[in-house]
Amino acid sequence: MRIGVFLVAAGFPGRQPGEVLRDTVDAVVAAEEAGFDDAWIAEHHFMSYGVCPSAATLAGVALGRTARIRVGTAVSVLSTRHPVDLAEQAAILDQVSGGRFSLGVGRGGPWVDLEVFGTGLARFERGFRESLDLLCEALSRDTLSASGEFFDFRQVPMVPAARLRPVVACTSPATVRIAAERGLPMLLGMHVGDREKAAMLRDYGALVAGPLSPPGHVAAAVGYVADTTEQAVREMRKAMPRWLEPGLAGYVPVDGRARPVRDIGEYVDFLCGTHPVGSPDLCVTRIERTAEVTGLRHLILMVEGAGDRARTLENIRRLGAEVLPRLSGRARRVRRARGGTASG
Template sequence: MSIGNEVRIGAFVFTSRYEGQSAAEVLARGVATAQAAEAAGFDDVWVTEHHFVPFGVNPSGLTFAGYLLGRTSTVRVGTAVTVLPLHSPVHVAEQAALLDHLSGGRFDLGVGRAQPVVDYEVIGRGVEYWQRGLPEALDLTLTALSGPVSADSALYRFREVVPEPGPAPGRPTPVYLAANSPASVALAATRGLPMLLFFDKDIDTKAAMIAEHAGLARDAGHPDSEYPHGTALFAHVADDPAEAREVVRRAATEFVRASTHYRPLLDVPPRVDPGVPQERIIDGLTDAAMATHPVGPPEICVERLVDQIRGSGCRRVLCQVEIAGDHDGVLANVKRMGEEVLPEVRRRLSAE
C-alpha cells in the first residue's frame, strides 16, 4: 500500500480571533472554512477547545464538531482537542458516541489535558486533575465508549452505569491523544492510541516520538501496526514569499498577544518567556514556521507537506488554514490549497 492511501489531510479550524474581530465573525468564518475545506477536497476538519483567552473563541470542541457534522456531508470532523480532565470522562464518551451515531461514523475524538491554567479552577474540579487525572480519565472514556463503566478512586468514584447510546456495531469511535512529553507518548502507546503532535515539533522530533511510541506499544502487547498519528502545521498559499511571511508574522503576533492572557495555576514554563522582548519572540516563531511549514508559493507548500509526511511518519495532517485572519483571505487560501497543493501532494505520495 502506498503512503498516499494512508494519509488524510485535514483543515484545522482554530477559531482564531484577530484584533478588532467579534466572536460572531470568527465563528461564522469557522463554519465557512469547514464547508470550503470539504468542497476543496480536504479529508478532515479538526476543531479546538479554548477558555478565557481571546485567540480561540470556541469553548466546546464537541459542540462545534457536532454543528459542523450537521453542516457537512463527507469530511470527518474531530476535536484537537477536547480537554479531557476538565470534563466528566463518561459524559465525553457519551457525546462522542452520539456524534458517531448521528454522523454515520464521521467523528474522531482527540483528547488531551492542555495547560494547568484557570480553566481547571473555573470549569474543572481543581488543578490536581491536570496533575494526575489524565490517565484515569482516558481509561474511563475508553471503557465508556465500549460498554459499562464504574470508578472507585480518589479522583473518580461512581457506581456502574451503561452509557448511551453506546458504540455503533462494528465501528469503534477513533480516539487520539495529544502528546507533548515522554509521559503522554507512553500513555498513548500503552493504550494503543495514535498521537496528535503540536506545531512546535520539528520533523526529527516527531519521528523520534513515533519510534518511541512504537516500541512502547509493542511492549504493552498492542499489535505492531502503523498508527495514524497526526501533526498540526501552518498552511498558507501565497505566490510572494514576503506576503507569506507577513501573514505568518501576523499570526505569531496574535499568538503572543493571546498568550499573555493565560493564567497558570502551577509554576510551569510560560508559553511566552516574559524575559524576552516580544518582537524577538514573534520573529523567532515566524522564522521557524517559514523554514519548515507549508507556507509560501504552491510548490513550496507541496514540498513541505510531502517532507513532513515522509520524514515524521505522521499519517494525519491538521493544516491550520486560518492564519490569514480575515474571512476572504482564509477561504481563498482553502481554495488554493485544494486546487494547487493537495492533488500534487497526493500524487507524489501515491507514487511511492
C-alpha cells in the same frame, strides 16, 4: 496521505468571538468543497488565542452543515471535563453524523480553567491516566462503572453506545508513554518540527505494547499558500504576531507558577520556515518532506494565519486546488471528493 484542516478559531484583534465561530464553521464547509479529508477544531477557555470553549459543540454544528468530511476535536481538554459526559457527547455526534466524528483529547495545562470548572490541579497533575481510561471504556462498552481516585460510581448503561478510539495530544514524553501503553494514536503539535515529531514517533514505537501496527497518528502544521513564498511569509509575519502576542498571554496559571514565554517573532519565523507556508511548489515539497522524515500519513493544516475571513477561505480553496492534487496518491481521491471522475 490524508490532509485535513486545523481550525483554532483564532481571535484576531477586531474580530468578535461569535463572528469567528461562524467563520470557523464556514471554513469546514469550504474544506469539504476543496477536497480535504477532515477538519479538526481546537478548544480553549477564557482567552483570545482560540475562542471556541467547546470543540465538540462546534463540531456538531459543522457536521450538520456538511455531508462527507470528517470533523474532529483537536482537542477536547480532558482535565476539565467528566470523561463519561464527553463520551456521551461523542457518541451523539458519531451516531447522528453516520460515523464522521473523530474525538481528540488532551491533558491541557495548569491553567485557570481548572479553578473555574472545579477539577483542580490534581486532575491535571495525576488524573489524566484515570480520565483517559474511563473515557476509552465509555467509548467501547455498553455498560460502565468506576472505582478510582477521581471517579467512583455504580454500573450504568451507555446510551447511546459508541465504538470510538480517541486521538491523544502529546507534547511530552510522559503523554507519549500514556498513549503508547494504550495503543492510542497521537496528535502532534505544530510547535515542533519534523525531527522532533520523528523522535516522538520512535519513542512511541519503542513503548507500544504488543506488535506495532499503524495507529493513525496525526500531526498539525501551518498551511498557507500564496503566489510566491516571499508573499506568503510576508503575510504571515504581518498577521500572526497580532494574534499570538495577546493570545498566548491568555494562558493564566492556576497556582501562580511562571507562565512560559516565547519570542513571538522567532516563533513565527520557525512556523514559516518549517511548515508548508509559501508557493504551491514549496507547500507540496514541505508536506512530502514531512511524510518522508517522519513516516506520518495524516497532516492537518492550520489555515487561519491571515486572520481574515476572505483570505482564509481563499487559502483553503487554493490549497485544495493547487496543492492537494499534487501530493502522492491523492489526485483520484480529491477528484472523487469533489464529485468528479478518476481516470488512468
